[in-house]
Structures are given as structure tokens and as C-alpha cells.
Amino acid sequence: MVRALLLLSVLPALRLSAQDPLTRLAPRLAAMTAVSGLEQAMTDTLLTLVPASTRDRAGNVIAVLGKGSPRRLLSCPVDEPGFVVGNVTDDGYLLLRRVGRVQNFLFDQSLEGHRVTLFGARGPVPGVVAVRSTHLTRGRPNPDQPPFTVDNAFVDVGASSAAEVQALGLAVLTPVALWKDPMLYGGSLLAAPDAGRRTACAALVAAATSRSKPKGTVVIAFTVEGLEGGNPGLAAAKALHGPFDDTREVTLPARFANTPVETVNLDDARALEKQLEEWIGGGK
């Protein structure tokens, strides 16, 4: 109880009213960060959400429902494109390297002038990505600039030296992501970075924890490194837990993909949850 209350005190403030498990779970997962290959916090959470689940040696979270044949795989990628610290300057700024495949100029540009979270050895650290002050561009030539890219990003955590950065628990390879505060709007729309992937996984959690009777064996896999070449997490799930008679990767259509306002309709997510429950029970 005490732990739950304290946890509530540090969780991002969600603007959602609790109506059904999926409505609570989707923004909760969307508020979390799981940079591709560095998904431990997310998989730890999934282990607590899905009864009898375990972590395989690839890092995937696996739950096995039912027994016998057919043996089928239902998977959802948990990772997201993001960044890691690539370098620290002498005056205390952090430079970034992108991790995970992404195709959208706005993905990088969304960093500029916005808050980020750095997941350091001593816990999350807030920072901001530097942007020029509009005032100081006045009276100076201002040709149309090329799009902002991650190579232009200087992360300011309030430190004045590399030693101060180190004291915060930050170093090369520290995961970095946009600060997240999922937004519910228009009644049933959820906007957040990677809302599509997170809501799909939330639907899978809901389906996997429903009381649907599985037909044969259904392996539920929350896979890591889905955005790395060759989708190694999913490949490992198939190699370690197969062979499978049928597989399905859970996805949900999203608008404005790879932007901070990637949007899903929670009504679609609820429909997906029902489909997954039917699939677990042997339906198509």
C-alpha cells in the first residue's frame, strides 16, 4: 500500500480517468521508455503485469497459455526508437546517438527545444535539448535552415562540467527519450510517442490476462529489439520457444507515426483486444 502510494507520487500525471483496464494500461505503457536494446524497465513492468511470465535469455517477456497443439505465437514488440548519450562535452552538455530504425524527419526535430529524460545509473534525470533563442536571430541573416537532426542536439541537464554530468549518474550509453506525458483527447484518442506500439502491447496484456480458454498452446511474447535489423528479439522468440504452427505480431494503426503525438483510437484498441482473445481461443 505504502509502496503503491509512493509510486503514485512519482508517476507522470496522466490525464485519463480510469474506465477499463485497457484505458488505464495503454497510457501507463505509453508513458514508459524502452529504447531499442535497452528495454529492461519496460520488461520488468510487463513481468509484473502478466502472471507466470518469465524473461528469456534474449530479454523477451514470455508467458505460456494452455498446452498441447497447435503451438502458436502471439508477439508484440516493446521497443521504441530513441537515443543514447554518445559523448559528454567538457562544459557539461551531452551529445546523442540515435538507436532503432525510424523514418520521419520530425522524430529528430521533435527533440529541438524540448525536455528529455535520461535514464542514468542513479535514476531518471531531466534535461532539455538546446535551441537558439528567437531574439538572438533578429538582425542576423536567417536563411531557411535544413531540418534539425540528432547531430545538432546538445542536451543540457543543468551541469557545467563533465564531472557534474558524471555525478548525476550519466555517461556514454545512457538511454535518452523525449519526456512523455500521454494526452487523451477527443474522447477516445490517445497521443504519445510510440502510442501505436504501446497500445498494441497493452491490448495483448489485456487479452493474455483475460479468462479466455486457449486452444492448444499460445506463447505470448513481448519482444525486444524489434527496431534493430532482422528483428532479433522476435527471431529469438521463435528459435527459443518454437516451432510454431501459426504466428501473429500484434500491431495497431496509428496516425502521425514517430512523432510525439502519435495517435491511436482506444476504441480500436478495445476491438483489437477482443480479436486477440478470440485468436487465443482458436479463432482467426
Add this chain to the structure above:
Amino acid sequence: MDRVRRTIALGVFLSICPSVPLSAQDTTALHETATVLGRLIETYGVSGMETPVRDAVKQLLPSWAQTQTDTAGNLWVKVGSGDPVVVFVAHMDEIGYAVDSIEDDGTLTLKNRGGFFSSLFEAQPALVHTGAKDVPGIFLPRDSGFTRHNPPPLRVDVGTGSRAATAALGIAPGATVTMPKEFVRLADWRANGRSFDDRVGDAAQILALRHLDRSKLRHQVIFVFSVREEVGLEGAAVAARTLGTSTARVHAIDTFVSADSPLELPNFAVAKLGHGAVARAIDNSSVTPPAYVDSLARVAASRGIALQVGTTNGGNDGSTFVPFGVPDVAMGWPLRYAHSPAEVVDLRDVQSLADLVQAIAETW
């Protein structure tokens, strides 16, 4: 059992208390500064819709302060009596958007309120402030033009799908639009938030009033919390006309846009964060007479207050008093990444500025 209850009570308190995290290094003064500033930062007030900020300022002022609101919306606090009248002015408004029209599909077209890079709002969560409530939505990302830094004119989607449904939410042209914001402590003494420009000025005036020794005042001092600075110093202009030539000196308390950043040219505006308040001696709207800069430096030195002197860009409310023969001794604090959600201040600078305002009121 009592211990458990106390722990639970602490947990509940932490879960509902305002999100103004404290630093272990805070002094009492710095804690007060962070608390006042945090409250102001987490209040919304785009130019022309400053009522929530004005209400917050009133609540944060000392109980003895008598306030007046003029026809423009400026909030006045007068202290002491007699000539020469000295005026401090800090603005309450922030940059953002106003709704221009509602389209057939229910999305909102926007017009700027103040100057900023629109790319900073693109593809971000949005809040439409109707006056009665805040309606959530998103700033739509562009669907083309990825080769340019800045997007085409932005629109906001509140997820309704029709003009009538949007109007039914209470949204009408003129409603203001921002994105959600929060006051967040960074390492040591630094903090991030949007609209430090000019909530820090407001906080400095409030803190100075809270700690002012009124018995030391030798003349009247007027503190003005102004409106519509970002769209052309409109509120201050009303205050300046009201006071006319009766003012002996004005101090605009506003941002010193600093080049203390890896992205800025170091030719000017290099006031370091953490090195104290800044005399904004020259900007795009006014030049402080050198003798007044010297006097300001003497006041700061007499109280042991850190002060930097520099020149930056931008205009300030005090410049509207200059045509009435009033010297504008503008002051500020160094701000990184002005007019963006990434704005960063050093709270020691804010404290320094508040101390300086108090010292000027009491001794100059």
C-alpha cells in the same frame, strides 16, 4: 502502526502536492523562490488572456499588498508615498497562439501571439484555453515539407471531426492555445519550464514585495504586473500614459536573453547562468543612461548582490515610459533557449534579481 500511518500520509501528500520538487541544496530563500516561480510557471496566460496569472500573482503577494487592476488588465501595487515615483514593471503574459477560425473538420487555424519558432509547437500536445476550461488536443504535424526546418502554418486537432462538435466544447475564435507545461528542477540550482519569460520577473517582484522593509521607503514605489508585452508592450504603454511625466525612473524586470549556449554566437549577450542578475543596458527598445547603470551597480555592490552588465536583443516594457522623459533602467536574469519549452534558469540568478529589486526600492 503510527509509523506506517505517517508513511502513508506522506505518500498521499506527495501524490497530491504541487509538483515543485525541491533540491537538497536549497536554502530557505531558494526554496521560497522555487515555490513562487513554480506556481507562476504552471499557470497559463497567453497575451490577452492573463487572468489566471493575475489571480496567481494576487494570491502570492503579501497580505498587506493592496492591488488595483486597470482597464488594460495590468495589476498595480503601490507602496510608500511621495516623490520621486519609481516604477517596476514585469509582464504576466506568455507567447502562444489564439484560435483564428474553426474549419469544417473541426480543426483550428491559429494566429501567433508573440514571436517564436513554430517548429517548437509542431506535433506537440495542445491545450485550448476557452476561459472556462482547458480542452486537450494536438498540434498537427505537417504532412509534407520535411526538407524545411519550419512547418507550414499549424493547426490544432481536438479530435471532434466537425465544426459544430468543436464549438460545442466551448471553443471559439479568440481562445488561446498553448502546450502543457511544468516546472522541473534540473541539476543543482537550475530549472526548466516554459514562460520563464517573464514569470521570473513577476516572481522577483513578488519576492521583493514579500521581503520589503516598508519603513525604509523614501518615496512611492509602484509595482506593475503588465499584460500583452509579447504582442507589442501594450499593457505597459497604458501604464506609462497613466503616469505620464510623474515617474522619475522605471525598471523593466524582464528576461536577459543569454548567449550562454552552445548554439549562440558569443558576440554579445553572454551573461552566464549562475552569475547573478543582469543590467540589460542596451536592447532593441532602449538604452539605459550609463550613469544609471553605474548607480545600479553601486546599489548591488552595497548589498553584496551579484550583478552582470550586458546587452541583448528584444524589447522591454520600460521603453514605453521613455517618451515621457523617464530613464529606463532595465534588469533581468540570464535565460537560455528563450521562448521555447526548453527555457533554463539558475534559481540563484532569480534570487539575485529579487534581492536587487528590493534593494532598489529601499535605497535608490
